[in-house]
Amino acid sequence: MSQAFGNPTTTLPLAPGLSWLSIVRLGLVQAALGAIVVLTTSTLNRVMIVELGLAAVIPGLLVGLHYGVQITRPVWGHKSDTGRSRTHWILGGLALLAIAGTGAAATTLLFEQSFLAGILAAILAYLLIGIGIGASGTSLLALIAMKTAVERRAAAATITWMLMISGIIVTSIVVGAQLDPYSHERLIAVTAATGVVAFGIGLLGVAGMEKKPSVDRQEERAATTSFRESLQDVLEDREARLFTLFIFLSMLAFATQDLILEPYAGLLFGMTPGETTGLSGTQHAGVLLGMILVGISGAFFGKRYPHLPRHFIMGGCFGSAVALAALALSTQSAPLWPLEINIFLLGATNGAFAVAAVGTMMILAGQGRKSNYGMRMGVWGAAQAIAFGLGGVLGTVALDLGRWLTASDALAFAAVFTIEASLFLVSTIVATRIGRPALTSSNTLPDAAIMPGE
Structure with missing residues (x-):
């Protein structure tokens, strides 16, 4: 020690602590998070400005909103500390993110009909996106920290973040190929499919991880x-x-x-x-x-x-x-x-x-x-x-x-x-x-x- x-x-x-393979599996969950987020902060940002002709400040404020709502991260972290399973919070947050991301894509249809309806729906979607990221991402990092030996944590952080970047890159390439010729309906379908795939990856990534022993003796500290x-x-x-x-x-x-x-x-x-x-x-x-x-x-x-x-x-x-x-x-x-x-x-x-x-x-x-x-x-x-x-x-x-x-x-x-x-x-x-x-x-x-x- x-x-x-x-x-x-x-x-x-x-x-x-976790094996390298287990660390990679949990890192893939972070990649799944990044895959959904990039669609809402990059692809949808461009669609709002170019295809919908909205002022650039609109998607800018929506992205800022999804960051701002993440001030609730301590709440989700505490709930994962006191709950029976961090896995439930990881998967629940990821599911919410996938649904909210699809909802954000669907606002493109609303904007075509009514700016007010579109902006209200977008605000709700981005609020839920921020909550989903906060609940899932916070609980995921806590789980990795609990299960990884200290001397491996710097490497675990590298693996996790590199996989996240890889997820963003792969998603950008694949989605970019699937979106042409562009339509709002195609954007919604591709975003929904991305969410389903990401949730599946998350499910496989966290399976059995919570049962692995923690690297410290939590019984020596107050619950x-x-x-x-x-x-x-x-x-x-x-x-x-x-x-x-x-x-x-x-x-x-x-x-x-x-x-x-x-x-x-x-x-x-x-x-x-x-x-x-x-x-x-x-x-x-x-x-x-x-x-x-x-x-x-x-x-x-x-x-x-x-x-x-x-x-x-x-x-x-x-x-x-x-x-x-x-x-x-x-x-x-x-x-x-x-x-x-x-x-x-x-x-x-x-x-x-x-x-x-x-x-x-x-x-x-x-x-x-x-x-x-x-x-x-x-x-x-x-x-x-x-x-x-x-x-x-x-x-x-x-x-x-x-x-x-x-x-x-x-x-x-x-x-x-x-x-x-x-x-x-x-x-x-x-x-x-x-x-x-x-x-x-x-x-x-x-x-x-x-x-x-x-």
Whole structure:
């Protein structure tokens, strides 16, 4: 045994945790979630703007709504802690997501008849989409954390997120081929079929997983009781508070860049829409490389070096800050700046910190005085969702404000990139405090912080 980030101690042997095959199976559930979500946040977004001729703000606000409602993640996490089975919440949330996603696609027919009816139905659908993601995703991460040995959690996070990205890619290709020639009815049918397939994958992924032994002895900790007591356990935990702050700041910086990179490449580097789409692919290739690096390192060295996830978090955040600072400088050198290299490095550092953060989230989820994996995952998931919802809006607002104040695209983009780099630097500073003992008379972390390692 060793502390997650602290000094070694000893105790009785723990369960070995999930096999790699079992981790992949649960990762496929995350892929199923991503497959449905991409239809509502990407495909349906385009249909509303192009085919229906709606203002871009309409799908933008609907996507923001599905993030906003995920502030309820602690509720779903607590219910999975206190219920008989996390599997029921995973599958129930996935089923709700599939139904709501199909309902969102069906609003295209309503919009043709009545804007008011269409928007009311869309609001309801996106609210349910957010609830479905929150209930299923939170319970899934809690289950993975409970059943996976600590030294494998960074690798498990990598596998889970890479499978999610793969699910998004495969869905985009397959659905894209099935939607032509386009009609609203075809969109509804394809979305419904995707939901059925995704639910089937989820059903196979979680089958028998709950029966596998947990890697910690939950009987040594108090059982979760009321929502208030469970939430209080999280809020009184210094590590949990720090990590919540870190998740919010880092994901705010991560999300703020998302909507402005392609406009930047188009305005200052003269890239065509096809070229900027390719640039987005370059960034995602970097993200995958960063994730793979963390996953391989965690698989081979996680048991020997328990501090490794925190080092990847700090390195990834600092590297992201450097890459964004370079982009701020590139505004004065466009179009001569090696933009593709810069974007690839930004993606790699983003991927490294993001997946290491998920791995650390899984480690810290088991450190409470109470057995409340779901509540902790819910709190951090809510922080992430709020940051993502705010990030997209703040990035575009800051850019428009900067262009209005300076009358210069270059200065406006430089200012936004600098703000994002600053957020990543602050995130790095916060990350240095995660896992360090508080200033007390003891040189060790509380017993609740003890996690299995070597």
